[in-house]
Amino acid sequence: MVSRKKIIREILEKYRVIWSLRLAGSLMGWDQETYMPPKGVTERSIAGSNLAVLRHQLILKPDFVELVEKASRKRSLNDVERGIVRVLKRAIDQARKIPPEHIAEFSKTTTLALEYWKKAKAEDNYDIFKPYLAKIVELSRKTAEYLGYKKHPLDALLDLYEEGLTTDDVDSMFSRLEPGLKRVYDKIMAEHPVPEKHPLEQTKYNVESMKKLNRKALDVLGYPWDRARLDVSAHPFTIGIGINDVRITTRYEGFDFKRSLLGTIHEFGHALYELGVDQRFIATPIAGGVSLGVHESQSRFWENQIGRSKPFVTAFYPHMKRYLVFLRNYTPEDVYLYFNTVRPSLIRTEADEVTYNFHIMLRYKLEKMLIEGSLSVDELPEVWNQEMERLLGVRPRNYSEGVLQDIHWSMGSIGYFPTYSIGTLLSAQIMRRIKQDIPNVEEDISRLRFRRIQRWLRENIHRYGSMYPPKELVRKALGTDLDPEVYVSYLEEKYLSR
Ligand code: MG
16 A cells, blocks of 8 residues: 555545546557557547546546645655655646646647648758747747746746756756767767777668567566567657556667667666556556656666677677677677767767767757747757857758757757756766676676666666656765766766777
């Protein structure tokens, strides 16, 4: 039993209906991206938006709100109970502050914007998307006004993805990260310790063999197939339907196999988090990861700290070679270099561990200016290109390589990007901490044994679900706050000291 308190049990009983609608919505969302026939989309979106309205009404039902408010005034709550009340208060607060008409307009705008973004990108014509982006910026500014903020309107939006995150936090994170990152990047570019191009990036693979390799990787990592699935979708994602029903997807582009493999390992990290939540939290508001940043720390941990590490690549190499016969011509060291090629790419999703955060800095800087009104959508593409040149020394040749490359803004997700950096930086801190806590952990990795690592993650992070707000959870797990210097030294050690 998650709580003995009468009021909490009453809240949870009422919440169970909301939770059921959420579960249905998640399952419908998963199905839409994986197996739904394309023409099912019209009926699916009617059903989806009606379920969302219903959920909104239930969250704001006076007797439910009253119970949650009453509980929040109680002093005798334990950590679990406090977590439940905190998460629900946040949901009620957001639902109350933003008028339903605004939500409807936002959703209508982003549905259109997504379609016009796709068209604009395909035709490399920014003007097609520009009016929709302008509208999204305007509506997002309004969202920020409804939600309220202390210092900067973007604060209100950042908080939607990462509870408690402010522009001050992100400014401080990036101002500490940028000089170190730039130093490491310039040195790598000068010395070229990793090849700029790798032939494996062009090598085609057999999709069926690649599928087997991905499943093998998940077997090796300990993916619990009786509680989890792997499917295919255009954009890989993880969804927690429940603590014991977590689903990931991957994709098969037919060449450059690390993208499919490391993508699968990335989603595995997200899934492991959802699967590791305390079983007592089933059907409660705290089942599931606490924030996008913490979630990304888990995916990046498995993708980068494990998947791109030398002990893992070396140990997993025989499996790779068994399924991908062309690897007979390559040594484990070749594959390691292929997994860790550093180059100034224009495209965020293709960026490596070193350059990735430059992409996020750029987007964050522009979002901040757009929301405060110091940058217009007319000036945006040129400022994007200038900033790219300043950070990475490369300049987009067209809109698709520049301002039109990401889907996020078209979906109305402004304030989302910094969570990618938070996750990436945290993943290095987590590995450092694990190395302190678990003796000879490298040996575990080189034997493909992950039990001790997984136990550490579960004990210190996963089991809490959303019980603690992200900053508190990080402090509890790592004994310190987010620290960009740890990431810089990780890169230095990996890329410069060989
Ligand atoms: Mg992710």
